[in-house]
Amino acid sequence: MHTPGAAPADTASSDTAPSDGAASDAVTATHCPYCALQCGMNLRPEPGGAGVVVEERADFPVNRGALCGKGRSAPAVLSSRVRLTEPLVRTHAGRLEPATWEEALDAVAEGLARTRRTHGADAVGVFGGGGLTNEKAYALGKFARVALRTSQIDYNGRFCMSSAAAAHQRAFGLDRGLPFPLEDIPRTGCVILVGSNPAETMPPALRFFRELRENGGTLIVVDPRRTRTAEQADLHLAPRPGTDLALALGLLHLVVAGGHTDEEFIAGRTSGWEEARAGAMAHWPELVERITGVPVPKLREAVRMFCAPESAMVLTARGPEQQSKGTDTVGAWINLCLATGRAGRPLSGYGCLTGQGNGQGGREHGQKADQLPGYRKLTDPAARAHVAEVWGIDPDDLPGPGRSAYELLDALGSDVKALLLMGSNPVVSAPRAAHVEERIRSLDFLAVADVVLSETAALADVVLPVTQWAEETGTTTNLEGRVLLRRRALTPPPGVRTDLEVLHGLASRLGMPKAFPTAPEEVFDELRRASAGGPADYSGISYARIEAEQGVFWPCPADPPPGETSPGESHPGKADPGETHPGTPRLFLDRFATEDGRARFVPVAHRDAAEMPDAEYPLLLTTGRVVAQYQSGAQTRRVDELNEAAPGPFVELHPRLAARIGAVDGAPLAVTSRRGRAVAPARITDTIRADTVFMPFHWPGEGRANTLTNPALDPVSRMPEFKVCAVRVEPA
Ligand SMILES: Nc1nc2c(c(=O)[nH]1)N[C@H]1C(S)=C(S)[C@@H](COP(=O)(O)OP(=O)(O)OC[C@H]3O[C@@H](n4cnc5c(=O)[nH]c(N)nc54)[C@H](O)[C@@H]3O)O[C@H]1N2
Ligand SMILES: Nc1nc2c(c(=O)[nH]1)N[C@H]1C(S)=C(S)[C@@H](COP(=O)(O)OP(=O)(O)OC[C@H]3O[C@@H](n4cnc5c(=O)[nH]c(N)nc54)[C@H](O)[C@@H]3O)O[C@H]1N2
Ligand code: SF4
Ligand SMILES: [Mo]
Numbered sequence: 001m002h003t004p005g006a007a008p009a010d011t012a013s014s015d016t017a018p019s020d021g022a023a024s025d026a027v028t029a030t031h032c033p034y035c036a037l038q039c040g041m042n043l044r045p046e047p048g049g050a051g052v053v054v055e056e057r058a059d060f061p062v063n064r065g066a067l068c069g070k071g072r073s074a075p076a077v078l079s080s081r082v083r084l085t086e087p088l089v090r091t092h093a094g095r096l097e098p099a100t101w102e103e104a105l106d107a108v109a110e111g112l113a114r115t116r117r118t119h120g121a122d123a124v125g126v127f128g129g130g131g132l133t134n135e136k137a138y139a140l141g142k143f144a145r146v147a148l149r150t151s152q153i154d155y156n157g158r159f160c161m162s163s164a165a166a167a168h169q170r171a172f173g174l175d176r177g178l179p180f181p182l183e184d185i186p187r188t189g190c191v192i193l194v195g196s197n198p199a200e201t202m203p204p205a206l207r208f209f210r211e212l213r214e215n216g217g218t219l220i221v222v223d224p225r226r227t228r229t230a231e232q233a234d235l236h237l238a239p240r241p242g243t244d245l246a247l248a249l250g251l252l253h254l255v256v257a258g259g260h261t262d263e264e265f266i267a268g269r270t271s272g273w274e275e276a277r278a279g280a281m282a283h284w285p286e287l288v289e290r291i292t293g294v295p296v297p298k299l300r301e302a303v304r305m306f307c308a309p310e311s312a313m314v315l316t317a318r319g320p321e322q323q324s325k326g327t328d329t330v331g332a333w334i335n336l337c338l339a340t341g342r343a344g345r346p347l348s349g350y351g352c353l354t355g356q357g358n359g360q361g362g363r364e365h366g367q368k369a370d371q372l373p374g375y376r377k378l379t380d381p382a383a384r385a386h387v388a389e390v391w392g393i394d395p396d397d398l399p400g401p402g403r404s405a406y407e408l409l410d411a412l413g414s415d416v417k418a419l420l421l422m423g424s425n426p427v428v429s430a431p432r433a434a435h436v437e438e439r440i441r442s443l444d445f446l447a448v449a450d451v452v453l454s455e456t457a458a459l460a461d462v463v464l465p466v467t468q469w470a471e472e473t474g475t476t477t478n479l480e481g482r483v484l485l486r487r488r489a490l491t492p493p494p495g496v497r498t499d500l501e502v503l504h505g506l507a508s509r510l511g512m513p514k515a516f517p518t519a520p521e522e523v524f525d526e527l528r529r530a531s532a533g534g535p536a537d538y539s540g541i542s543y544a545r546i547e548a549e550q551g552v553f554w555p556c557p558a559d560p561p562p563g564e565t566s567p568g569e570s571h572p573g574k575a576d577p578g579e580t581h582p583g584t585p586r587l588f589l590d591r592f593a594t595e596d597g598r599a600r601f602v603p604v605a606h607r608d609a610a611e612m613p614d615a616e617y618p619l620l621l622t623t624g625r626v627v628a629q630y631q632s633g634a635q636t637r638r639v640d641e642l643n644e645a646a647p648g649p650f651v652e653l654h655p656r657l658a659a660r661i662g663a664v665d666g667a668p669l670a671v672t673s674r675r676g677r678a679v680a681p682a683r684i685t686d687t688i689r690a691d692t693v694f695m696p697f698h699w700p701g702e703g704r705a706n707t708l709t710n711p712a713l714d715p716v717s718r719m720p721e722f723k724v725c726a727v728r729v730e731p732a
Helices: 074-078 101-119 134-147 162-172 182-187 203-214 244-257 263-269 273-281 285-292 296-307 326-339 381-391 405-410 433-441 499-509 520-531 543-549 640-645 655-661
Strands: 028-031 040-045 052-055 088-090 096-098 124-128 153-155 190-194 218-222 235-237 313-316 349-352 418-422 445-450 462-465 474-477 482-486 619-624 651-653 668-673 676-684 692-696 710-713 725-731
Touching (some): 028 482, 052 074, 088 101, 101 124, 101 418, 101 462, 124 134, 124 405, 134 153, 134 381, 134 499, 153 405, 162 326, 162 349, 203 218, 235 296, 244 285, 244 296, 263 326, 285 296, 313 326, 326 349, 405 433, 418 499, 474 520, 482 543, 651 668, 655 725
Parallel strands (some): 124 153, 124 418, 190 218, 190 313, 313 349, 418 445, 445 462, 651 676
Antiparallel strands (some): 040 052, 088 096, 088 462, 474 482, 619 725, 668 676, 668 725
16 A cells, blocks of 8 residues: 655645755755744754754844754654654554555545535634744635635634734734844843743743843743743742733733823823723722732832833733733733833834744734634635635635634534644643543544644544655744745655645645645745735745845835835845835834724723632642743654653642642642643742642643643633633642
8 A cells, every 4th residue: 555755646846856956965044943933043964864953043133043952953853763754544443554645635635525515614624733834824724715615724823822912903903923023122121021931932032131131121020930031030020820910900000100101102192091091090009919919019119110211011922811811911911011102112012922933924824713814804805805816716705704723623523523634733732632632533534734643643534744844945924023934955755745735635636736836935926915915914025035134024015016105215135026125123113003003002800710719629720831842742752852851741839839738749749620630740849839830731641731721712812721720739
């Protein structure tokens, strides 16, 4: 059945054709496969071997050569010892067995088409990932809407920064994680870093905060744990998980009471202040201390540090965002920025530190349930008409918005009976994971494209082995909104194909051989056209420009038609026709992206987490990351040096709590929530609040943190409450 090394028969113009110099010993400048920092790195062919070695790439301004251990060791996952190198199809006996690409693609096309014939188009679901390149994310969204005609597509970015994205839209009319480049951080006066732990999650970015302090600026960290990031702060506030909304309102209360508001800015550039002000005034410092556990003098100190300098920033990450009130919580921090005039001005503003390699671009090009490319709304008739024209279809044939990620996973086996999954491992990473796993197992048909046999791929009917970052070309958009190019640096093993080739192969079998090209640059050029005129406009960005300029910040429209004013400033790269717009490193300096150009205050009030501690479940569980593992661990758990550094799950708890329940450092602890029970060794440390325990979520099995987490959703963003649930803890 298996034909090793068989050439892909139905891939006409392939990114993997061994023709673009990959065999030479030239160094390829590219970017890390993992997080949203997208550190620059050089790849050099391994002397005498088939692989590549990572070398420093000092010219890329974000990391200036620095890499964390995950980036340095990324080539280990390219090894055929740990990856998939041939398609797998489940046999009648229930085993996954090697198959040819023809057999595997036939089986997937048939599985999806059969479900559509029997149960309708919306019975077929698609689940994507924020690690996919822009080209893949675009092609996947188009594949769902055009080839499958389903509305049921969403992706793991919903679990990531969706609350910050929703709050951005509400307040500023546009969502780009950071409205300024990271290099602005050292020059501002004060940064409040809320629920973000870059010491573990983006180590090379710590430099910006260190330089901030060297320049006389101050750093405030808000985290229930005294993390390695918090240790570097001038002030650490350690609220109870799930209380950031009250904390931000309390700070705004003190800003008003202390006369620190910027009335001119409020009058000239915002709307809705009176209502937001009233909301903050109801949150007295003493009340906020009671809710958050942060003493009033510390609240006052934070306000003093934030308001004293000319400029200041608030940056959030998953701590305050992954809550059932994440959108309002981020809104409250934005209100603090607006009231003090710390937005829409140089060196000031609110930003979200996005997470995945293409966490930013992945949310702009149409794999989100309610979106079309260019960050357009699927419900907007003009957007539908524009994109339908690029896709060569009737706008009426475009489906409407589908379900959000958790709701989609929850519907598997009932409304949604077949699923195509590309770039996520929900068996480990989704909330209430035992339930999600059971839903996945109940599917009629599951196809997974992955580079390794992840815990989710292991449940599939067909597994499609795909190429990895160093083996393919494509763009990502980092957390600054900087569009970057990863260039293919080596020839992939013969048995794998690119995700674009997978979609092309499936679309061909579904009767659309032409609509899904396999050459990344061709897909990018189509994406440019589809995004033209949208909020995330990429039409003025080309591969050549990205390479010449260390990335290009969107929005970057193509040249205006003759007669309209053209942007005065020109960019340093090649000024090809259509590419003279300089890109937009800094947003909102003249106006916000709302209709009237004003930023909107949103009135918010504190509310409890969906689940509060009680007699049965008296403690709070929060979850997060360690430096040496990435996400569900599908990739990093296959790297020896990373496993040595972070071999398995653990439960972090305070010595006082440990003494009370009789926990011993290193001995197994059982953590139980209303969803299930997990067991992992105790790690006793005084860096965590005594009412809270912490677990990283990188591992499957007994120590899987997501067995415990609460899928309560934010009403606006549909973000699950990964960061707060009630648990009981006892020695196992
Ligand atoms: N090593 C590593 N790096 C990564 C990743 C990885 O998996 N591993 N993933 C990447 C991705 S996709 C993402 S999204 C980013 C995430 O990056 P971060 O947001 O920095 O990571 P987390 O550890 O999820 O959460 C940050 C902090 O939030 C704190 N926290 C928990 N609950 C609360 C709360 O209620 N309020 C507040 N204020 N803080 C709270 C936690 O203690 C934790 O220290 O990292 C990226 N980088
Ligand atoms: N408890 C708890 N749970 C969480 C979080 C938390 O803080 N706490 N954080 C949430 C967040 S922020 C995120 S982003 C999610 C992430 O969780 P997941 O969505 O599970 O992310 P990954 O583990 O990165 O999974 C990516 C999968 O795609 C594969 N892959 C990588 N690149 C490609 C590619 O180019 N093509 C294809 N086809 N496959 C590829 C990888 O091998 C891997 O199996 O987890 C969420 N879950
Ligand atoms: S910080 Fe992020 S992008 Fe940089 S090397 Fe580490 S994982 Fe890669
Ligand atoms: Mo994320």
